[in-house]
Amino acid sequence: MQVDTPALLSFFEAALEADYTRLKRIGNVLAKAMAADGDVAGAKSLQSMLRRRGVPLQTSGYAESLPRDSGSQQPLVEEAAWPTVPLLLNDDAGQVVSRFLEDARHVELLTSQGVASRLAMLLHGAPGTGKSLLAGHIAAQLGVPIYTVRLDSIISSRLGDTAKNIRNVFDFAPGRRAVLFLDEIDAVAKVRDDRNELGELKRVVNTVLQGLDSLQDDTVVIAATNHPHLLDPAIWRRFPYKIDLGVPDDRVRSDMWTHYLFRGDGTRHAEAALLGKFSEGLTGADIENIAMSARRREVLEGAEPPLAQALLAVASSKAGAPSLIDRRSLSHDDRRALAALLQERIGLEVTNIAKIIGVSRQMAHRYLKEHSHAE
Ligand SMILES: Nc1ncnc2c1ncn2[C@@H]1O[C@H](COP(=O)(O)OP(=O)(O)OP(=O)(O)O)[C@@H](O)[C@H]1O
Ligand SMILES: [Mg+2]
Structure with missing residues (x-):
């Protein structure tokens, strides 16, 4: 294959500017050119590379569009890379995951027949049992990015900003084919302990509930907690798929x-x-x-x-x-x-x-x- 100078230049430019979107576009153009040149294997591996790589948003061209805390300007959402280690699960958990993936892949058919369920999964289990890993694997299996929101960090922000932050996160989710991962979702319950204020707890829980209800049927949302007993029953109910990750057998x-x-x-x-x-x-x-x-x-x-x-x-x-x-x-x-x-x-x-x-x-x-x- 001949070196295509303009393509090479735009490739370097996009890479140096960390413009993920453009880099992917150039990659796809290159892959087509390679295939046309007869390098089918090369084209295939480039394409699968383009599909596979999750790029952390911080370092990518998407960073500007991330919702941020208005006080600290910290992003409320981060894109995590797809995991590189395999996920090893007990049979029961593995079955729920397979069923969930099947339902997510066929959401259009299920919706058209009026039998779709929300694609919301709650993971609970002790630290280190693979909750974050599982969320990453689901994103990788579905071939979509994973956006992680640490509820504990958005909740400890200034009083009153919490509900706004939660709304921003849920406004950001629709329209992106992605997994929204709400980590440490029990932090919602902590408002009560930290501030001793029932009014605010109610507001925060309600905002999360509204956020969950506002998601379209095909949005995949996964929540994780180490303290399932702290969760509000109404939040608990919003997740039709639940997995107790327990300890491995x-x-x-x-x-x-x-x-x-x-x-x-x-x-x-x-x-x-x-x-x-x-x-x-x-x-x-x-x-x-x-x-x-x-x-x-x-x-x-x-x-x-x-x-x-x-x-x-x-x-x-x-x-x-x-x-x-x-x-x-x-x-x-x-x-x-x-x-x-x-x-x-x-x-x-x-x-x-x-x-x-x-x-x-x-x-x-x-x-x-x-x-x-x-x-
Ligand atoms: N089921 C598993 N299969 C394979 N590796 C695992 C599994 N569980 C944990 N690990 C290993 O331990 C690491 C930590 O797991 P992970 O961060 O997913 O746990 P977690 O349940 O999210 O914990 P925390 O509650 O502390 O966030 C994983 O990245 C992986 O290397
Ligand atoms: Mg985790």
């Missing part, structure tokens, strides 16, 4: 270990399953953190830390407070404690315990005995 935890620790290597299944069983109660974010600490050790020390190190880190982690892998080797006490935990928590045989903690079978026996005596 056995299978999902094992998949998380495969992905985050073993980089998708299916041959490490047995270890992933063991870690999965052992890490009951931990969230996706906890598992990711522990796994990343192991991989950092691997990069810095040139060898993968033994499985026992990962298990020990899991043993001393709590949901929301993962304990990372440090460089020290296992002490006798560590081995003894781990042997007992592997037996108690997941009923592992002595032979396997010995292998994992790196001692002879007799030694593992002794550890277990010593431990039961010490109790």
